[in-house]
Amino acid sequence: MAMSSPLKVIFFGTPELAVPCLEVLADPKQTPEISVVAVVTQPDKIGNRGRQAPPPVKLAAQRLGLPVLQPHRIKANNPEGSTFIDEVRSLRPDIAIVIAYGKIVPLELLNIPQLGFLNVHVSLLPRWRGASPIQAALLAGDSETGVTIMKMDEGMDTGPILLQRAINIDQADTAASIHDRLSSLGAAVMIEALTGYVSGALLPVTQPANGITSCGLIKKTNGLIDWSSDPAYIERQIRAMHPWPGAFTDIYGEPIKITEAHLESGRLVIDKVKPAGKGEMEYRAYSNGNRDRPLPPNKA
């Protein structure tokens, strides 16, 4: 990247997924021409079994010595939001990078940087726009997914695409394994897209009108197993919901997670489970101590 002065980047992100991107941007060895002027992340969550839970991006930013902003509101229609917007404006960022921030970025913010906002989205857009693209791809049985870098507009993951890269999903993949691969791939592709975009070598291309799918935010209830569904679907659900919320059933009054299973001649064979209040264990071990509570319950 040939720049006369450092490119001033403001970073938006929250979970572990976003950390590698931030680290690359903040690393003077890998990106000497980039200066991260602020890191915006969600407010700390309260009461995580007694302890506080600062977002992973906040911890990374502090480790890297970067200023952190954690606004509750970011729209101009309220005092906190407009204060925040003024603060961003005063930083005079050239561009913003957003990955899994967790809030809708309003137009007032999008318009601030000269070069706009780039978003790192972990699906092959326009497939799986929305909040939980990794889980959606696994649950649907997609054979591949990937990472898309796009220029943000006001819509939800609807902006024109700069760069896209695919990875294969194999039979052993879980949301966790895909997450880890896309997390590091996302950082690499983001830098490539950013460089190309800033230099003018890459131009944003409008998303295809065909193949659009959307997904919502994963909730606890998405993990509840419906034993009347196709065993192949349940098996995908177990991998898609791992590690959170986990695929679970609670027919015996207490929830029990099924953490590992496989298909054998079209039937679901349970390999590992995690009862409430217990650690993960082999299904065989579980049944040794719970002979009166076999899984799955009410086998049809």
Added chain:
RNA sequence: CGCGGGGUGGAGCAGUCAGGCAGCUCGGCUGGCUCAUAACCAGCAGGUCGCCGGUUCGAAUCCGGCCCCCGCAA
């Protein structure tokens, strides 16, 4: 002080309320048996009952304190 479950041979559990020989299903080892699917039969080894203190003739169990793991909620 957000709510809650748990720590008992290598694994998973019961026993704790009502103090009185350390129990169950597995695994391991030895021997036997079988065409045989998570084999079957006989036997053996293996435990400071999370830690510290208290009560008691006697504590896995009752009382006080501490450590660790996990579920819910996010």
